[in-house]
Amino acid sequence: MxxxxxxxxxxxxxxxxxxxxxxxxxxxxxxxxxxxxxxxxxxxxxxxxxxxxxxxxxxxxxxxxxxxxxxxxxxxxxxxxxxxxxxxxxxxxxxxxxxxxxxxxxxxxxxxxxxxxxxxxxxxxxxSKIKALYYGFITIKMVKYMDEIDDYIRENIGFEIEKGSFESLKEEMLITFSHVNTYRQLYRAYKRYLKKFHKIKVHKPDNRLKIGIIGELYTIMEPFSNYFLEKELAKHHIEIKRFTNVHYLLFEKAHKYKKYKKYSKEYFTYSMGADASDNIARCKYLCENDYDGIIHIKSSFCTPEIGAMPIINKIADIYQKPVLFFSFDSATSETGIQTRLEAFYDMLEMRKDK
Ligand code: SF4
Missing domain, CATH: 3.40.50 (Rossmann fold)
Incomplete structure (x- = not known):
């Protein structure tokens, strides 16, 4: 063993x-x-x-x-x-x-x-290779369902009427997912929880703030490494858009790259490694759509994202969209993050009220 x-x-x-x-x-x-x-x-x-x-x-x-x-x-x-x-x-x-x-x-x-x-x-x-293929298929589906539900949560958690509804239902869903044995069980559980998530009551005002999070993939996907940024934004009643997840990296990135390259051809010609080129295209997308601000996060010493940052800054400048950059490492001060975030919300709200 x-x-x-x-x-x-x-x-x-x-x-x-x-x-x-x-x-x-x-x-x-x-x-x-x-x-x-x-x-x-x-x-x-x-x-x-x-x-x-x-x-x-x-x-x-x-x-x-x-x-x-x-x-x-x-x-x-x-x-x-x-x-x-x-x-x-x-x-x-x-x-x-x-x-x-x-x-x-x-x-x-x-x-x-x-x-x-x-x-x-x-x-x-x-x-057994056969078993691995079968359970590999279920695993891929599980990742896809989790990522889909997380996208829905990000858009709505900041507006839940009863505090904690999304988080507790998600915990329950993850426990259920961890006990499934077959694809049928997983699919049924997914459909059941999807319905339950859609039933959670939310109040989304028309003038709500919408923020897109882009940046280095690990920092984006591991909440501890980004100081639970999404939770913080939700506390301030902000709708969140995030692009990177495991399903994207495994199954969408390769074909989306061509689309991203065409869409942002004025900003990059060659792949910059990791998610850097994707983030340039995403920045343009957020600027051209109804988003109030962009937060770019990365780990310190992340060379692909360091290369993308001046371009992201330039795009945000062209479209006059506020962008906040965070570079995290093991010595980052949580208070410093809070202060910069608070100032960012205040500025976004003032722009919205104009
Ligand atoms: S170089 Fe950047 S993208 Fe690659 S692992 Fe390090 S932090 Fe992540």
Missing amino acids: TKIAFPQMGDYYIPATFLLSHIFPKDEIIKAPKITSKTIELGTEHSPEFVCTPFKYTLGTMIECIEKGAETLIQMGGGCRYGYYAELQEKILKDLDYNCKIINLVTEGTTSLKRINKLLKQINPKY
């Missing part, structure tokens, strides 16, 4: 645990602890100083998982520096005398079924 774990990111541990527990039923899946300041401290202590924050967060989570008994860690590399982080993290863990294996399913943003099959066999040679 192997003890398997993977780094934490948002609520995606639910589909990931679902998949791993069904394809490796005889192995133990260790749930990574929620990210806390201790996770960041651990990651920062053992990371190169100028590496970007997702490296530090995931390294910290890996150490916590190993301390909980994990022997095999699953990691995925993105289309930026993250593409070679798994190898570097494995070396750091070895230097720290942790005896564990890292399986990197995606290197430099690319992979194939053949490669995944070969790597999963390394975890347990008896694993």
Whole structure:
């Protein structure tokens, strides 16, 4: 029996645990602890100083998982520096005398079924490819349903009549999703919760503020790393639009890139890595549509987003839309974030009232 774990990111541990527990039923899946300041401290202590924050967060989570008994860690590399982080993290863990294996399913943003099959066999040679395909399909659907419902929540949570309705229903939905075994069960649960979410009473005034969040993908998807920005905005009765989620990264990004490139051809010609080019197009979209402001978030030392920022600034300037930039790292002050956010809302409200 192997003890398997993977780094934490948002609520995606639910589909990931679902998949791993069904394809490796005889192995133990260790749930990574929620990210806390201790996770960041651990990651920062053992990371190169100028590496970007997702490296530090995931390294910290890996150490916590190993301390909980994990022997095999699953990691995925993105289309930026993250593409070679798994190898570097494995070396750091070895230097720290942790005896564990890292399986990197995606290197430099690319992979194939053949490669995944070969790597999963390394975890347990008896694993069934057919089972993996079936449960992989359910997992993809689960991610899609979660992402769809999250989009609806973002648009409406700031206007719920009964405080906490969205959050408690979402918690209930995630528990239900974590107990399904078949696609039929998942689909039924999804439809049932979709109806329930639409039944939650909201009051959305016509003159409400609408903000688009763009930026670095990990910072956007892991609430702890963005200081729960979406929650903060919802508290101020703001409608939120966010584009990046796991379904987008896995299944939409490749074909949307061509559309984005055509739509914003005056601003970029070549891919800038990670989500940077996408964010330029999204910025233009938010400016051309009915959004009052844009918040761009990223981790410190994120080179693709550093390249995109002056272009985003230029677009916002052309369209006269306010844009707020946040760069987070392990030493960011929460009070500083609050102060800048408060000033941003006040300014948006004043513009709206003019
Ligand atoms: S997108 Fe930026 S912050 Fe995220 S992993 Fe890549 S370089 Fe690091």
